[in-house]
Amino acid sequence: MxxxxxxxxxxxxxxxxxxxxxxxxxxxxxxxxxxxxxxxxxxxxxxxxxxxxxxxxxxxxxxxxxxxxxxxxxxxxxDGTHLVPHDRFARADMLHWMFWEQYNHEPNVATLRFWMKWIGEANLSDVQRALLPGKREAGAAALALMDGHLAARDWLVGAGLTLADIVLYAYTHVAEDSGFFALADYPAVQAWIARIEGEPGFVAMGD
The missing domain is CATH 3.40.30.10 (Glutaredoxin)
Incomplete structure (x- = not known):
């Protein structure tokens, strides 16, 4: 390098x-x-x-x-590390979760966090305010889907940590910042968050 x-x-x-x-x-x-x-x-x-x-x-x-x-x-x-599965299907499944994160999760969970924490509800435009209920519903659906999937497994893909877990952890662990979601409602997600935070080399968002 x-x-x-x-x-x-x-x-x-x-x-x-x-x-x-x-x-x-x-x-x-x-x-x-x-x-x-x-x-x-x-x-x-x-x-x-x-x-x-x-x-x-x-x-x-x-x-x-x-x-x-x-x-x-x-x-x-x-690429080429343990965070990307070698198995062809598992690798594609990892990508499925990464695409899903940007299409279903981030536009709702992350957008609400930014709007409420950085812009502030009082400063939202009429368009943004009208979108709040839909984004809240879609964000809750995304978290519920993750919770259901993780209820029977430790990781999103396969038997170990992959990029799928990392990219979804980023906004999931701060989902409560918007004031619209309670992680206690998603116990399997909470346990998954704890597993990621226990990984060697883990750094918190503020570090």
Whole structure:
């Protein structure tokens, strides 16, 4: 490894945290570069030209290459390690959960967290306010689906920790931040969270 990858991030973001957690669990050293998304630092001409024309983080910089999208960055770090199953079906099942996280879980659980904790309910637009009930229902459905799946198993895929667990842990463990979800309602998810936090190399979101 000639140089450390650079994580362009906003540390409070679960999407950024999942990359840091993947790197920590693999003892893979990375550098970190912080941006204030509230202040619009990812929308500057320099950021758009040099880091990501989509104006979003996280972005993992590998040498002179830039890899946006959190789950893609996690996969780059973990490819060829124990976090990616060798079995063909299990590997595809891991990807199924990673796609599901971005399509069903993150747009609801994470979005509500951001709206309520960083924007504040009083500052929501009429459109955002109208979306609250639907996102709350969809977020609860996502957590219930995970709880049902984990009731009979320790991990989302196979017999050990994979990227599927890491990417879903990132926003699940802080789901209560929005004020709309209670993790006590999902005991299998709570036990799964504890297992991940007991993994060697685990780092908390604030570290």
């Amino acid at each position: 000639s140089e450390r990858p650079i994580l362009h991030e906003y540390a409070a973001s679960g999407n950024c945290y999942k990359i840091r957690l993947t790197a920590a669990l693999l003892a893979y050293p990375i550098e970190r570069r912080e941006y204030d998304i509230i202040a619009g630092e990812t929308r500057t001409p320099a950021f758009l030209a040099e880091v990501n024309p989509n104006g979003r983080i996280p972005v993992l910089q590998i040498g002179d290459k830039f890899l946006p999208e959190s789950n893609a960055a996690c996969f780059w770090l973990a």
